[in-house]
Amino acid sequence: MATEHDPFMPRLKTESRDAAILLSPFFVFVAVFIIYPLIASFYFTLNDLTLSDLKPIFIGIDNYLELFSDKLFQQALLQTLAYLTFHTAVGVPFGLAMALLFNQEFRGRGFARACLLIPWATPPIVAAMLMYVLLNSGFGPVPYAFEIAGLLPAQFTIFGNPDLALLGLAIVSLWKSCPLFAFLFLSGLQNLPSEVVESARVYGASGVAIFRRVTLPFLKPVLAVNCILSGILALSGTQAFDIVIGITNGGPGYRTYMLYFLAWNQAFPWNRLGYGSTIAYVVTIIAVVFALVLLRIWYKRK
Amino acid sequence: MAYRKRTLSRRIGVYVCVLLVLGFILSPYLLGIVTSFESEAELVGRPPFPFKAITPVLDNYIYILSYMPFSLAFIDSALVAVTTTCFVMIAGSMGAFAIAHLRFRGRNFLFNFVVVVYMLPALAMLIPIVVLLKELALLDTIIGMVFAHSVLLLPLMTWFLVGIYESVPADILEALQMDGTSRIRSLFREVIPLSRFGFFLILVFSFVTSWNDLMFANTVGIVSVKLLQPRILEFMSGARVMHTQMAAAGILSSLPVVALAIVLQRQIIAGIMKGAIK
Amino acid sequence: MGTVQVENISKKFGDRLAVDNVSFEVRDRELMCLLGPSGAGKSTILRIIAGLEPPDEGTVRIDGKAVNDLPPKDRDLAMMFQSYALYPNKTVYDNLAFPLKSYKVAEAEIKKTVSEVAKTLGITPLLGRLPGQLSGGERQRVAMGRAIVRKPKVFLLDEPLTNLDAKLRVNMRAELKRLQRELGATTIFATPDQLEALTMSDRIAIMSQGRILQDGSPDVIYEHPNDFFTATFVGSPTMNILDCDLEEKNGRITLNTGAFSLDVSKLAELIREGTLGSEAVLGVRPEHIMLTRERSAPDSIAAEVYVTERTRPEQIVHLKVGSIMMQAIAPLAFQSQLGEKAWMTIDVAKIHVFDKRTQKAIV
Numbered sequence A: 001m002a003t004e005h006d007p008f009m010p011r012l013k014t015e016s017r018d019a020a021i022l023l024s025p026f027f028v029f030v031a032v033f034i035i036y037p038l039i040a041s042f043y044f045t046l047n048d049l050t051l052s053d054l055k056p057i058f059i060g061i062d063n064y065l066e067l068f069s070d071k072l073f074q075q076a077l078l079q080t081l082a083y084l085t086f087h088t089a090v091g092v093p094f095g096l097a098m099a100l101l102f103n104q105e106f107r108g109r110g111f112a113r114a115c116l117l118i119p120w121a122t123p124p125i126v127a128a129m130l131m132y133v134l135l136n137s138g139f140g141p142v143p144y145a146f147e148i149a150g151l152l153p154a155q156f157t158i159f160g161n162p163d164l165a166l167l168g169l170a171i172v173s174l175w176k177s178c179p180l181f182a183f184l185f186l187s188g189l190q191n192l193p194s195e196v197v198e199s200a201r202v203y204g205a206s207g208v209a210i211f212r213r214v215t216l217p218f219l220k221p222v223l224a225v226n227c228i229l230s231g232i233l234a235l236s237g238t239q240a241f242d243i244v245i246g247i248t249n250g251g252p253g254y255r256t257y258m259l260y261f262l263a264w265n266q267a268f269p270w271n272r273l274g275y276g277s278t279i280a281y282v283v284t285i286i287a288v289v290f291a292l293v294l295l296r297i298w299y300k301r302k
Numbered sequence B: 001m002a003y004r005k006r007t008l009s010r011r012i013g014v015y016v017c018v019l020l021v022l023g024f025i026l027s028p029y030l031l032g033i034v035t036s037f038e039s040e041a042e043l044v045g046r047p048p049f050p051f052k053a054i055t056p057v058l059d060n061y062i063y064i065l066s067y068m069p070f071s072l073a074f075i076d077s078a079l080v081a082v083t084t085t086c087f088v089m090i091a092g093s094m095g096a097f098a099i100a101h102l103r104f105r106g107r108n109f110l111f112n113f114v115v116v117v118y119m120l121p122a123l124a125m126l127i128p129i130v131v132l133l134k135e136l137a138l139l140d141t142i143i144g145m146v147f148a149h150s151v152l153l154l155p156l157m158t159w160f161l162v163g164i165y166e167s168v169p170a171d172i173l174e175a176l177q178m179d180g181t182s183r184i185r186s187l188f189r190e191v192i193p194l195s196r197f198g199f200f201l202i203l204v205f206s207f208v209t210s211w212n213d214l215m216f217a218n219t220v221g222i223v224s225v226k227l228l229q230p231r232i233l234e235f236m237s238g239a240r241v242m243h244t245q246m247a248a249a250g251i252l253s254s255l256p257v258v259a260l261a262i263v264l265q266r267q268i269i270a271g272i273m274k275g276a277i278k
Numbered sequence C: 001m002g003t004v005q006v007e008n009i010s011k012k013f014g015d016r017l018a019v020d021n022v023s024f025e026v027r028d029r030e031l032m033c034l035l036g037p038s039g040a041g042k043s044t045i046l047r048i049i050a051g052l053e054p055p056d057e058g059t060v061r062i063d064g065k066a067v068n069d070l071p072p073k074d075r076d077l078a079m080m081f082q083s084y085a086l087y088p089n090k091t092v093y094d095n096l097a098f099p100l101k102s103y104k105v106a107e108a109e110i111k112k113t114v115s116e117v118a119k120t121l122g123i124t125p126l127l128g129r130l131p132g133q134l135s136g137g138e139r140q141r142v143a144m145g146r147a148i149v150r151k152p153k154v155f156l157l158d159e160p161l162t163n164l165d166a167k168l169r170v171n172m173r174a175e176l177k178r179l180q181r182e183l184g185a186t187t188i189f190a191t192p193d194q195l196e197a198l199t200m201s202d203r204i205a206i207m208s209q210g211r212i213l214q215d216g217s218p219d220v221i222y223e224h225p226n227d228f229f230t231a232t233f234v235g236s237p238t239m240n241i242l243d244c245d246l247e248e249k250n251g252r253i254t255l256n257t258g259a260f261s262l263d264v265s266k267l268a269e270l271i272r273e274g275t276l277g278s279e280a281v282l283g284v285r286p287e288h289i290m291l292t293r294e295r296s297a298p299d300s301i302a303a304e305v306y307v308t309e310r311t312r313p314e315q316i317v318h319l320k321v322g323s324i325m326m327q328a329i330a331p332l333a334f335q336s337q338l339g340e341k342a343w344m345t346i347d348v349a350k351i352h353v354f355d356k357r358t359q360k361a362i363v
Helices: A011-045 A062-069 A069-102 A109-121 A124-135 A141-148 A163-192 A192-203 A207-219 A219-234 A236-248 A260-265 A273-300 B008-036 B040-044 B059-066 B068-101 B107-118 B123-137 B144-169 B170-178 B185-194 B198-212 B214-221 B229-238 B243-273 C043-049 C092-102 C105-123 C136-149 C167-183 C196-198 C218-223 C228-233 C265-270
Strands: C005-013 C016-026 C031-033 C057-062 C076-080 C154-158 C186-191 C205-209 C210-214 C240-249 C252-257 C261-263 C279-284 C290-294 C301-309 C314-321 C324-331 C343-348 C352-355
Touching: A011 A273, A011 B068, A011 B123, A011 B144, A062 A273, A062 C154, A069 A109, A069 A163, A069 A219, A069 A260, A069 A273, A069 B008, A109 B008, A124 A192, A124 A236, A124 B198, A124 B229, A124 B243, A141 B243, A163 B008, A163 C324, A192 A207, A192 A236, A192 B243, A192 C314, A207 A219, A219 A236, A219 A260, A219 B185, A219 C205, A236 A260, A236 B214, A236 B229, A260 A273, A273 B123, B008 B243, B040 B243, B059 B243, B068 B144, B068 B185, B068 B198, B068 B243, B107 C196, B123 B144, B123 B214, B144 B198, B170 B185, B170 C076, B170 C228, B198 B229, B198 C261, B214 B229, B229 B243, C005 C043, C005 C076, C005 C228, C016 C057, C016 C205, C016 C210, C031 C043, C031 C057, C031 C196, C043 C076, C043 C154, C043 C352, C076 C105, C076 C136, C092 C136, C105 C136, C136 C154, C136 C167, C136 C314, C167 C196, C167 C265, C186 C205, C196 C218, C205 C218, C205 C228, C210 C218, C210 C228, C228 C352, C240 C265, C252 C265, C290 C324, C314 C343
Parallel strands: C031 C186, C031 C205, C076 C154, C154 C186
Antiparallel strands: C005 C016, C005 C057, C205 C210, C240 C252, C240 C279, C252 C261, C279 C352, C290 C343, C301 C314, C301 C343, C314 C324
């Protein structure tokens, strides 16, 4: 904070005191509802706890050890990583492509841009439901269209298919995420000073070269943000939970179980708050690692 | 622009791509709307919609709107979302004011800490919160739900509000001091209109997050407080509601948030015109 | 109106001493200027007087009363900021009315005052507009209006003309001066522009690196600078500066520069004690050098015309004397070719000599 010219610095003692009084509700709330649960959540991972009977039983690191032998955990871990990778590797470039497209001049551009926020605003369950209606094998027009075109066998189901269900969820997830990425990229593109692009054109650079040498480096920060955002969404955002519980509920045959969903499942339906917390922390660790890895890649490259 | 590289084929290409992308974005809604006007019998009979004509009916909407659990959930969700937003805005403003202006030991630490909390997935916070709420006998109450959502929103909103305060030019704040508004409350009253856009963004974000939330709503609310999204989940997993009715419910549930998003987008464009953001 | 006394004010920002034991006084109805380059501390002093910044040491008095503990709004001051700091979401009318509203003045009274002020400044047609819709000059007037509206004891202006384009600046200088006289307002303003200071103020305090070097009327500052910095900062074109030394030889006191010598025995009484024989600096203002085609006096100095700037209604002639460049002001009638020889006659009564070490004047 500025030491010079800081206009907010209250000059008088009474002002400081007034301010403190005014702000105490905020700090009380933060202390009770944020700081305490933060510490408690870690504490829970070391305990066995049920919601019905709120007495924690200290079990040390047993929860963590259980993870290693839990087959479902391992399966969920793999599926989560696959989902995460797909979400980021496919979603972010698509978002960038969309942004570049919407950056062009065409009639109805304002309308198109307004549409970008719609998937973000849509309640995830509703999104799940609508996509289900679109894609389900019973009456969904999309599989039907593919069927007629001869590209898919009859009664093809994506969500009922153990091998493809996760992919189906990923597509639903991308519907929600890509426009958001596009929106962020677009904001970044707006800031690109047009003189830079114009002078490149004057020098005869081709569109592709301009993109690689000028646009892309400029967008690096936004790109990093989007990748990290993608990671967070895929791991622990509504994309991870709401969509899963809405469409497949982990099935078929546990093939769409992901860590975040598993954590919730263990904590509430199965009433094992300690174990659930533990898995949630594992998710956090993965998210942090993911972010760090990305940052290292981006900041080592030039 | 003097360069005439806009060949016709390129223009057509752009429009085609735009239409494809818009199709991708809007098709679930379009189909959902159509489905909500179908009758279940028509829906189930193959071939599905685009390949056959249908006769629209209002039955689904009538059913949903008169279906008590749904309407109650709608109202409750609105109540929670509005209350949460108000709470977060007020408490967040106060906290942001403190963080931005006062100097107390550990201020920086507290601030960064608040941001770090946000990195933790919501579930990790949810578990202790549920325990806490149960101990306070606030589980399954509106107030409890408001607190729960506030936990989700407060750190980020406060952080954002601090940014807003810091972006008000220092000399305008000094002019305010010279002109007689050194009382903190009136300082507030002048500063907020100056950053109208940021405030609106926070407002929308808070409302949308609260309205759309499933996990917290499903866990904190069990019997007495059933919010909208959990209800819809119920529709999807239970067999009692027909698909067409589900679609109607979905469309109705999205209306408030999608409307807000569109308004926000317009504000953003207006804000860009004024050189306000990002 | 009011008087302002600044007593021994010091202020540090981190390690940097921004204001170093500054004291001065501004009398009632006086237009006082703090003149100095950027970073000299002028804005800081204004802000300390305003109450936006507390001093580390020292007292500020308004009308004799110490105001150190009073917040800005209670000091009965108005400040105009370099950036104008107009409230962007309020109309011009609301910007002007705001200070009055804060002091809970009656609505009818506000309306009257605002329209008066608007009329005085010629901004009445702008009352319904937003600051974003105004030009630089218009915004400046609104900022002034906002300061005037409360009829405070003292006005503080922080570089009020710096952000205006050149032509507007010249006009506004006169307007500002006239306004100040009309309102009879005690005013302190800060500027890095020496021309502004010389033309507008009743008194100038020239500052450098947090200290006041000299405090006096424009005439005194211009004609009798007591410091090397003051002499070279004030005056355009800049004073000619040459290294020299003072010698006493055979009862005559001579000033030797590398290129020429001057007999300064006439000034013997003015020369400070014990400064003879020390290294010094000679300062001569361009208007005190007379140029002729032929040698006109025994101590005229030969020089070569390097380039002329016909600034109409006069000209500035750049001359090469030995290896030193000097400037002189000559009437347009003085014709010369580049490279031609000309003769300079320096008016010895008007020279300034500064001790090289202390930078202070010895004549």
